[in-house]
Amino acid sequence: EADIYQTPRYLVIGTGKKITLECSQTMGHDKMYWYQQDPGMELHLIHYSYGVNSTEKGDLSSESTVSRIRTEHFPLTLESARPSHTSQYLCASSSGSTYGYTFGSGTRLTVV
Amino acid sequence: KNEVEQSPQNLTAQEGEFITINCSYSVGISALHWLQQHPGGGIVSLFMLSSGKKKHGRLIATINIQEKHSSLHITASHPRDSAVYICAVSPTPYSGAGSYQLTFGKGTKLSVIP
Numbered sequence: 193e194a195d196i197y198q199t200p201r202y203l204v205i206g207t208g209k210k211i212t213l214e215c216s217q218t219m220g221h222d223k224m225y226w227y228q229q230d231p232g233m234e235l236h237l238i239h240y241s242y243g244v245n246s247t248e249k250g251d252l253s254s255e256s257t258v259s260r261i262r263t264e265h266f267p268l269t270l271e272s273a274r275p276s277h278t279s280q281y282l283c284a285s286s287s288g289s290t291y292g293y294t295f296g297s298g299t300r301l302t303v304v
Numbered sequence: 305k306n307e308v309e310q311s312p313q314n315l316t317a318q319e320g321e322f323i324t325i326n327c328s329y330s331v332g333i334s335a336l337h338w339l340q341q342h343p344g345g346g347i348v349s350l351f352m353l354s355s356g357k358k359k360h361g362r363l364i365a366t367i368n369i370q371e372k373h374s375s376l377h378i379t380a381s382h383p384r385d386s387a388v389y390i391c392a393v394s395p396t397p398y399s400g401a402g403s404y405q406l407t408f409g410k411g412t413k414l415s416v417i418p
Contacts, residue, residue: 225405229345234390234410250405280345293337293406297346 195219198283198296205273205303213268213299215283221294224266227282228252229298235282241266273303307331310391310409317416323378325412327391330372337406338365338376339390347390350376381416388413 196217205211217224222243227235227250237250241260255277256270266285270277283296309328317323327336338350351358351365353374358365362381367374378385392406 234408235406237405240405282345282347284347292349292352294349295339295347297344300345 196283196285196294196296198281198299200299201297202300203302205301207272207274207303209273211270211273211301213281213283213301215266215268215296216264217266217285217294218264219285219287219294220263221285221287222263223286224260225284225286226250226256226258226266226268227284228254229280229282231280239268273301275303277301278303307407308391308393308409310389310412312412313410314413315415317381317414319382319416319418321381321416323381323385323414323416325376325389325391325414327374327376327409328372329374329391329393329407331393331407332396333393334396335394336367336374337392337394338374339392341388341390341411343387350389378414383416383418386414386416 199214224241226239228238229235236252238252238254239250239258241247244260247258247260256268258268260266280298280300282298284293286293307330311326335352335354337352340348340350353365353367362379364377388411390411391409
C-alpha cells in the first residue's frame with residue numbers, strides 16, 4: 193500500500209545529541225517536505241525537495257539539515273539538539289501542486 | 305494578515321449537529337486542501353479541490369473561486385469527528401520555486417460532545 197512513513201513516532205533525547213528523523217514514501221513522489229508544528233500552532237515549512245540531490249530551506253529558519261539521495265527517502269538531521277528544538281516534525285510528499293499531498297504520522301521530539 | 309483565514313477557531317457541537325467550517329484566502333491558487341489532524345498529531349488529507357463541490361461520506365467540501373472562499377461541512381456529526389481541521393492552499397502554478405508548497409490556515413478545533 194502506498195504510504196509515507198516516519199520514525200521514530202516519539203523521541204526524548206538529551207541536549208547536545210545528534211538525531212536523525214526518518215521519512216520514507218512508497219509512492220514515487222518527486223516532491224517532499226518537512227514541516228515543524230508547535231502545540232496548537234500552524235505548520236511551518238522548514239525544508240523541501242523537488243527531486244534527488246535537490247534541497248531548499250523553507251520559510252521557517254531551522255538549524256536542521258536534510259538530504260535527498262534517493263527519491264523515496266528524505267531524512268532530517270539535528271547535529272546538536274537543544275530544548276528549543278522540542279516540537280512535532282511532519283513529513284509530506286506530493287507529485288505536484290494540483291495533486292494531493294500525503295502526510296506522515298509525525299515525530300514528536302522532546303529535548304531535555 | 306494571514307493569506308489563509310479560517311473560522312471559527314474553536315467549535316463545540318452536540319452529536320448529530322450539522323457543522324460548517326469556513327476558509328478564505330487572498331492569493332491565486334491552483335488547489336485548496338482540507339486536512340484533518342487528530343490529537344495524536346498525524347494529518348489526513350480529506351479533500352483537494354479546485355472548483356465546485358466534493359463529497360465523501362458525511363463530509364462535503366465546496367469552493368467558490370471568484371469569492372476565494374471554501375467551506376467544509378460535516379453532516380450528522382459524531383464524537384470521532386473531533387479533531388483540528390486545516391485549510392491549506394497550493395499557489396498558482398508557475399509562480400516560482402515555492403509553487404508546490406502549501407500555505408496553511410491556523411486550523412479549526414472541533415469538539416463533538418455525545
